[in-house]
Amino acid sequence: MCGSAVITINTPGLPLGATLPCAVSVGYGSGQAARWTGTVSMPGSLAVRYAHTGNGVYAQLPQAPQSGAPAWAIALIAITSALLAGVGVLLYRQRRLR
Numbered sequence: 001m002c003g004s005a006v007i008t009i010n011t012p013g014l015p016l017g018a019t020l021p022c023a024v025s026v027g028y029g030s031g032q033a034a035r036w037t038g039t040v041s042m043p044g045s046l047a048v049r050y051a052h053t054g055n056g057v058y059a060q061l062p063q064a065p066q067s068g069a070p071a072w073a074i075a076l077i078a079i080t081s082a083l084l085a086g087v088g089v090l091l092y093r094q095r096r097l098r
Helices: 071-097
Strands: 019-028 032-041 049-054 057-061
């Protein structure tokens, strides 16, 4: 069976992009263990930030928010404004005809 996994590790002295040997053992059931050994490549840059919150515990932090409003919100405001302006013009014309 072939797959992939993301493992958060605390390696302040390890440079990004480094490759090193790794062994992982996960215990399950009654005395059973799944073992894997191989080479691990560290990413060249971190896509996600992690915080060490306790002994062996890490939390994934959201990316820094982007500045400004998202494009979909701006488009929604523009379309709504155009519709309201159109309704306003129709109401104004209808009043002038009376």
